[in-house]
Amino acid sequence: MTHDPVLDRARPVRRRSPMEEKLGWFGPIYYWMSKNLFSSFWNSVVSLICIFILYKIVPFIVDWALLSSMWFAETGEDCREATGACWAVIPVKYRVMFFGVYPYEEHWRPVLAIGLYALAVAITCTHRFWRLKLLLVVWAVTLAIFLMLMWGGIFGLEFVPTTQWGGLPLTFLIFSSSMFLGMPIAIALALGRQSKMPVIRILSVFTIELTRTIPLPMILFFAAIILPLFLPQGMEIDQLLRVALGIAFYFGCFQAEVLRGGFQAVPKGQYEAADAIGLPYWKKTFKIILPQVFRITIPSVMNGVIAGFKDTTMVIIVGLFDLLTATQAVVSDPEWRRYFTEAYLFVALVYFLFTFAMSKYSQYLERLFSFGRR
Amino acid sequence: MTDNVSNNLAIELRNVGKWYGQFHALKDINLNVKQGERMVLCGPSGSGKSTMIRCVNRLEEYQEGEIIVDGVLLDDSVKNIAAIRSEVGMVFQQFNLFPHLRVIDNLTLGPIDVRQMPRKEAEDLAMHYLERVKIAEQAMKYPSQLSGGQQQRVAIARALCMGPKIMLFDEPTSALDPEMIKEVLDVMVSLAEEGMTMVCVTHEMAFARNVADTVVFMEDGVIIEAAPPAEFFDSPKSERTRSFLSQILTH
Numbered sequence: 173m174t175h176d177p178v179l180d181r182a183r184p185v186r187r188r189s190p191m192e193e194k195l196g197w198f199g200p201i202y203y204w205m206s207k208n209l210f211s212s213f214w215n216s217v218v219s220l221i222c223i224f225i226l227y228k229i230v231p232f233i234v235d236w237a238l239l240s241s242m243w244f245a246e247t248g249e250d251c252r253e254a255t256g257a258c259w260a261v262i263p264v265k266y267r268v269m270f271f272g273v274y275p276y277e278e279h280w281r282p283v284l285a286i287g288l289y290a291l292a293v294a295i296t297c298t299h300r301f302w303r304l305k306l307l308l309v310v311w312a313v314t315l316a317i318f319l320m321l322m323w324g325g326i327f328g329l330e331f332v333p334t335t336q337w338g339g340l341p342l343t344f345l346i347f348s349s350s351m352f353l354g355m356p357i358a359i360a361l362a363l364g365r366q367s368k369m370p371v372i373r374i375l376s377v378f379t380i381e382l383t384r385t386i387p388l389p390m391i392l393f394f395a396a397i398i399l400p401l402f403l404p405q406g407m408e409i410d411q412l413l414r415v416a417l418g419i420a421f422y423f424g425c426f427q428a429e430v431l432r433g434g435f436q437a438v439p440k441g442q443y444e445a446a447d448a449i450g451l452p453y454w455k456k457t458f459k460i461i462l463p464q465v466f467r468i469t470i471p472s473v474m475n476g477v478i479a480g481f482k483d484t485t486m487v488i489i490v491g492l493f494d495l496l497t498a499t500q501a502v503v504s505d506p507e508w509r510r511y512f513t514e515a516y517l518f519v520a521l522v523y524f525l526f527t528f529a530m531s532k533y534s535q536y537l538e539r540l541f542s543f544g545r546r
Numbered sequence: 547m548t549d550n551v552s553n554n555l556a557i558e559l560r561n562v563g564k565w566y567g568q569f570h571a572l573k574d575i576n577l578n579v580k581q582g583e584r585m586v587l588c589g590p591s592g593s594g595k596s597t598m599i600r601c602v603n604r605l606e607e608y609q610e611g612e613i614i615v616d617g618v619l620l621d622d623s624v625k626n627i628a629a630i631r632s633e634v635g636m637v638f639q640q641f642n643l644f645p646h647l648r649v650i651d652n653l654t655l656g657p658i659d660v661r662q663m664p665r666k667e668a669e670d671l672a673m674h675y676l677e678r679v680k681i682a683e684q685a686m687k688y689p690s691q692l693s694g695g696q697q698q699r700v701a702i703a704r705a706l707c708m709g710p711k712i713m714l715f716d717e718p719t720s721a722l723d724p725e726m727i728k729e730v731l732d733v734m735v736s737l738a739e740e741g742m743t744m745v746c747v748t749h750e751m752a753f754a755r756n757v758a759d760t761v762v763f764m765e766d767g768v769i770i771e772a773a774p775p776a777e778f779f780d781s782p783k784s785e786r787t788r789s790f791l792s793q794i795l796t797h
Contacts (some may be wrong), residue, residue, distance in 0.1 A: 446644075
């Protein structure tokens with residue numbers, strides 16, 4: 173929270189009531205409760221109901237998750253002694269969850285690849301580095317090293333085909349490629365939909381409307397199974413790439429409509445002012461209109477990005493081994509089968525951390541794009 | 547104030563007609579603006595005065611006749627439109643500054659991206675014009691941090707940075723609080739004194755009387771009367787001009 177010197181000075185010092193004074197250390201708590209929990213009759217009723225529900229649930233959760241749980245065990249058998257959670261499934265199996273069927277001795281490679289990837293994401297998210305050429309170089313280098321590490325086959329690294337990639341690196345790779353391909357598709361379709369040239373406009377509308385009516389699983393099936401049948405003989409596109417392209421296209425069509433709303437919300441005067449200066453179409457679009465479109469659409473675009481992150485789990489249906497699928501494989505192991513709750517809770521925590529970071533970043537972007545507005 | 551008005555035409559409208567669908571917005575408009583001439587357009591709202599100047603830099607298309615700006619015919623040719631827009635500056639009622647760019651970047655955008663001027667040079671130019679409109683100290687702020695009058699002066703400076711031969715003003719003071727109107731009019735007066743060709747749509751009749759070479763009255767898409775200010779205000783020929791003037795001058 174930022175502090176405004178003027179406002180801080182103006183903020184009145186609250187005078188404590190006699191009741192609060194009498195209660196001593198409990199005074200502030202009493203004040204908070206009477207203000208927030210019991211300020212009116214119905215507020216008190218709702219508060220009491222909530223307190224009752226928490227009273228019933230919290231002890232059970234604490235007991236299951238903490239008091240009666242087991243954190244370390246060699247095998248699933250050892251966990252039987254615990255009446256609560258068996259968190260041991262995580263230290264024992266986390267490598268399979270994070271890296272899937274990638275060869276066990278080679279796990280340092282995806283670790284390194286993810287580290288590198290995180291660095292590239294950090295650079296991309298930092299306002300200071302927002303220069304298109306710089307970011308293109310960063311991502312070209314990152315992707316090249318990422319793929320080299322994962323694939324191997326050179327510098328004495330063992331070759332690992334994409335069919336054996338799995339877990340977190342796969343989730344990241346599908347997510348980032350669908351975002352990086354999807355956003356340009358979205359911008360192109362949104363611009364196309366508003367184009368004065370009928371052919372481009374009709375094609376864009378057709379593409380968007382058609383894609384939006386198809387469920388994502390069907391697009392993935394198409395990309396994974398049907399598309400290869402149409403490719404000319406001898407031409408082969410990696411399944412991973414096909415799937416990423418499919419998600420990117422799906423994502424792009426939805427985002428195109430979000431952006432279109434943004435385009436319509438930019439005042440007409442902005443287009444006219446750019447025209448009056450004599451800016452050519454592309455400069456007008458990229459320097460004047462799009463920055464304002466992004467400012468307007470940040471909440472909905474980030475909404476789509478977060479949904480897109482979770483949509484990557486759909487690749488399960490075409491047999492790719494992402495974070496969730498890898499976890500599913502872990503809990504299908506008979507030894508650990510009864511502890512699926514713990515494994516899924518852990519993986520939910522991982523997804524939460526990423527999506528929470530994204531929504532925090534979205535708020536940062538909104539502040540950044542407020543352009544001196546207060 | 548007619549000394550620096552030459553006989554060369556800056557803007558020529560010949561039999562111009564414009565429709566919005568079924569609505570006939572401009573009817574057979576004939577109008578010449580000489581180089582260095584200061585012209586004020588007035589008339590009731592919906593009379594087509596804004597539409598007319600917006601046709602001059604092709605923010606609106608026209609369907610009949612022809613418009614020639616600085617010797618270039620304004621038609622569908624992208625090249626001609628670009629040539630005309632780079633010679634014609636425009637100031638809008640709602641300022642239309644770019645909210646995501648600082649004041650200085652609002653000004654340098656045109657010189658850098660249209661005129662291919664080096665950034666340093668463009669910034670010097672921008673500061674020069676910001677000093678002209680007496681607002682240089684606001685260069686690093688965003689438009690939303692400025693008052694309406696300041697924003698409009700920035701908008702004038704932005705148009706001037708392109709080095710236009712002609713300036714169009716579309717009701718530049720109509721969206722301003724009364725105490726801010728003067729600071730904008732002062733800038734416009736000093737521009738006029740320097741011999742800029744100006745076409746202003748405005749209801750500021752004092753400005754028209756003191757600064758304009760010609761005052762044009764429009765109604766229903768037709769030019770009713772065009773005359774020097776002394777003649778226009780003191781002995782208007784048309785009955786409609788007279789009733790319009792009596793309405794706006796009595797208040």
